[in-house]
Amino acid sequence: MPDVISQRLFDGKVCLQLLPRAAYSARDAAQSQTLGVTLERQQGIHAIDSDRRVDFDTLPGVLAYTPIGVEVFSESVTGGEYLLMRLDEPFADEQLPCVTRRVQSSGNRRALTLARAVRRLLLAPQPDPLAFEQCALGLVDLTRQKIDTTQRITSMSFVRVLEQIAEQFHQPLTLAQLADTYGQNPLRFLRDFTQAMGLTPHAYLVEVRLQAARRLIERTDLSLANIALDSGFAHQSHMGSAFRKYLAMTPSQYRSRF
Template identity: 65%
Template structure:
């Protein structure tokens, strides 16, 4: 199972971290300015600049901006993959003194996935990662008003999470949503930042990655269990997303032993 992957940029002023899907309980130091994007849905409890704990349900594609001085505690029994940038410069990146959050941020999700690909690469392309990280940090300058996910889409996300290994159609998902396919496409993209088809592929890839990390199953069996039509379908999807073949990914990250994960808060 992969541990936290991190890389310092700009002479150490910017720390980029890819936090794995794993149980965690952590407190984020208030001296950092942070930007984070959920690459998977996350649920747990958190406390934002107070001792009062509240349940959170953070959808994929949610961008969170936390200014310096705001302490964040978060805890989850499952966690979810998360891309986090920690900015140590004194110059404030994040306007105001309160934490901001926006769901369905397609640009943040795209940059988070690209940063993940670069961090997972056997040899890091320093210049490409720096450009990606600066573009991600630059999102803090936008003036978007925080938005909330559409609640009924939670049922669609649950259906995908439970049935990703089965064939899923827009008609099935639209039935769960209670609206037609065109409305589902529009609302899903607005709430998540990806189409339903792209998100199903992402969920299948996450499942395949965990089987590659934690089991010795043959690649054909992993493809089948993850919902891909065949082994080559899994291979092409993984290469497109991460730039690695299934064998390369397994050689780099395979471990059948559980690895305790300890890292700072994700700031949900």
């Protein structure tokens, strides 16, 4: 499993970190302003500036902004890939809106797109400072827009779709199958899913398969051809196309690095 991958920007005033999928239990009284974006679904227990612990089920595309001093406890038995950006106070004061509590938006397509771009840059052998800085400031700029502070309720039918994808990602899945699980027609399901996730069902399925392939490459000696099939890709070249598109490297290069 890869370690946390970090990159400092703007003369060390900003630190980008890619946190891997792994079990964790952490309590952090924020010493810096932080922005975080979920790249994978993550379930566990958390407490935000309170002793009251509640279950959470966080989907990809959640952008969270936590100001200095807000204590966050979070625990998960599986974790999930997460992009974290820490900003030093003077720099943050110039760039971020003034808030006193943690705020977040769900299904944030722009945040997810930027976070995936940063992930690609962090995994690249040679860092590109300009691209890093542009993506970082793009995420900062999102906080200046109206932030949705309401917590969206995930219906049980929607959860069943996510569980179906988690259990059957290695099999061919159709929009009709997923819509049937959701209990609505395919068009209604497509609209609801895309709004909630910031990704279409197909894009989300590819991401789940990509994450599964990455874990098999990191943790096993299976051939890339077998990993492709076990992860739900039609063949090795199909998996290679996904790696090049979303991670800017081939599966072989990924195996060499990790």
